[in-house]
Amino acid sequence: xxxxxxxxxxxxxxxxxxxxxCAASGFTFSDHYMDxxxxxPGKGLEWVGRIxxxxxxxATDYAASVKGRFTVSRDDFWNSLSLQxxxxxxxxxxxxxxxxxxxxxxxxxxxxxxxxxxxTVSS
Amino acid sequence: DIQMxxxxxxxxxxxxxxxxxxxxxxxxxxxxxxxxxxKPGKAPKLLIYAASSLQxxxxxxxxxxxxxxxxxxxxxSLQPEDFATYFCQQANSFPFTxxxxxxxxxx
Numbered sequence: 565x566x567x568x569x570x571x572x573x574x575x576x577x578x579x580x581x582x583x584x585x586c587a588a589s590g591f592t593f594s595d596h597y598m599d600x601x602x603x604x605p606g607k608g609l610e611w612v613g614r615i616x617x618x619x620x621x622x623a624t625d626y627a628a629s630v631k632g633r634f635t636v637s638r639d640d641f642w643n644s645l646s647l648q649x650x651x652x653x654x655x656x657x658x659x660x661x662x663x664x665x666x667x668x669x670x671x672x673x674x675x676x677x678x679x680x681x682x683x684t685v686s687s
Numbered sequence: 688d689i690q691m692x693x694x695x696x697x698x699x700x701x702x703x704x705x706x707x708x709x710x711x712x713x714x715x716x717x718x719x720x721x722x723x724x725x726k727p728g729k730a731p732k733l734l735i736y737a738a739s740s741l742q743x744x745x746x747x748x749x750x751x752x753x754x755x756x757x758x759x760x761x762x763x764s765l766q767p768e769d770f771a772t773y774f775c776q777q778a779n780s781f782p783f784t785x786x787x788x789x790x791x792x793x794x
Contacts, residue, residue, distance in 0.1 A: 599783075609723075609731065609774055611783040627782045628688075661730055668736035671719045671778040675742065677730035 566590040566676045568662045573681030580652050586645040586662030586678055594618060594640035597665040597672055600647050602658035652685045689713050689777050693786035699794040706762040708789045710775035715755050719779040722751055722760045726771045
């Protein structure tokens, strides 16, 4: 059974840093692209960033709203995905979801999601 | 960025009804569109990918169609477990963007 379990969400002051983790199990983690998607309270979904697999050089992409502040990384030995968030802003307050991306024809889609972890940025 | 819009923003329906949700992209995304279902307090669930391909395990009462800039999600006979919010998402190019959601609630 595929499982994605996020952790690390917390209350943090503006300008602060936080690191989220996602523990993956039930599938060959190293074979998959992985993404972070967030959802502000009562709002819609916003894609945050992606990390590709080793075959694609672990290349990353980010949303403009987080580029330069957030870093996605992975550890294929420990089947773990991370999101390092620096210089946090109040607008980063959201539930952060770890997602697995699967190839559907010629594009990737988010087929499994974790339960989410809440990040609150407030003074 | 590609902007995604959905209509209606909410729809009230009864069990057994056919429900159709529309999603539009601000530019041509070919068929690179997904539909997700989200229930309160839960993570989204992938229903449809590549505009019309049913994700494994998803009931066949869900179907998707469209290409270019206009897409639809149809629930052919609404079941009690289908009351939820539905989001479309374009997978054509970065940054991936989602529609604002359509809430399906009880009439």
